[in-house]
Amino acid sequence: MDVVETASALLIGNELLTGKVKDENLHVLATTLRSLGIQLRAALVVPDVPETLVTEIDRLRRSTDLVVTSGGVGPTHDDVTMQAVADAFGEPLVENTEIRALLERVYGERLTEGHLRMALVPRSARVVITNDVPWPTVVVQNVWIMPGVPQLFRMKLMALRSQVRGPVSFHSQAVYTKLDEGVLKPLLDAVVSEHPKVEVGSYPKWFDDRYSTKLTFDATSVAELHAAVKHFLELLPDGEPQWQE
């Protein structure tokens, strides 16, 4: 099990930038990494432009411990991710015998040159196969190459889960209130300044009668988390309705 602290995501595909397809993968990736105690530092959505991919993969693999790419894998002309990862690491693409054997088993006599392109991986790639995820997931050093199809992306996240985790656990609590952010600002400023290790978020909700603002408190220490929430609740005006989750 690798311990990694930070991660980044590269979501690849013209279809995400033209609105043809709505991304479904960032949210599930963010939730998964959070539950593993890994900080997702940034996500980029980029078109199928090889030079852009090479530049961004190279930058992200150096700036974060783990990179997850989504999309652009497959046999057609717009599937440029494998080549881009290879270029980012300065490696050629080579045929992977495990993947080739799998493709031969799956496609049998219908196997084409097109299908075989899916067996090409960067030379130093390793192939992760687990009991839960028999389909191979291609990993090059710290870059996990995932398909864009949401069902497959989610399946391969299970392989990721089996191999990496973060150094900490995040603990969270939410408080809902009918006060608006203009009123809450001085209260939050006091909490933020006294509890620097607790991350405090404030999210206004519009067009909802139940509450006006959701406050979130996040920390790696449960004690610090509870102290910050307690401090905030003490600052609320007497009798002001609030509920927690």
Added chain:
Amino acid sequence: MDVVETASALLIGNELLTGKVKDENLHVLATTLRSLGIQLRAALVVPDVPETLVTEIDRLRRSTDLVVTSGGVGPTHDDVTMQAVADAFGEPLVENTEIRALLERVYGERLTEGHLRMALVPRSARVVITNDVPWPTVVVQNVWIMPGVPQLFRMKLMALRSQVRGPVSFHSQAVYTKLDEGVLKPLLDAVVSEHPKVEVGSYPKWFDDRYSTKLTFDATSVAELHAAVKHFLELLPDGEPQWQE
């Protein structure tokens, strides 16, 4: 009406990277820009870290004609977008009299110092108010500063629509087939090489009995679009089922 060719998006907020909130704005922005004939070149999802925002806003405003930011506007400590845009342009924040007057009207006697923070904008900002969108939208040169709350983001996109458009119109056609990408690859390669001005996308669909692959064809010329689709259909095996949209 400003004519702009390229755009980028900056989606701001820790909540998008921790999975607390699922982004809803990129897809509606992508669709809107596409319908205006504007190319969305990239989208970045970043945390509420001022230095990161300043760096990225500065980079994006120089590399694309139009930048749309989402999130991080409001009165609380985690609302750092206005200051970051000001810093990216090397300007101070100043109070905007129109926004101040609006806040006084809306909040009346309940107005706090917190609310008044929402009247602070970069010095060269202009405020867009239209008949459809009476709430002001803050624009600094080519950077449109939008709220993250999806209902408000969508409302303010109407203001954007009233002020900018692209130099062209995009035309699209989709073809659905039961063939898989491995089989389609040589057909698509032929179409892509003969119709370089037509963008061809190939999207496998899993777990769906109706079709296996969706092909998309996009062009700024209707004639070129139709020629590419016609060429692709001619290359399909005789009698192979397909349908178009």
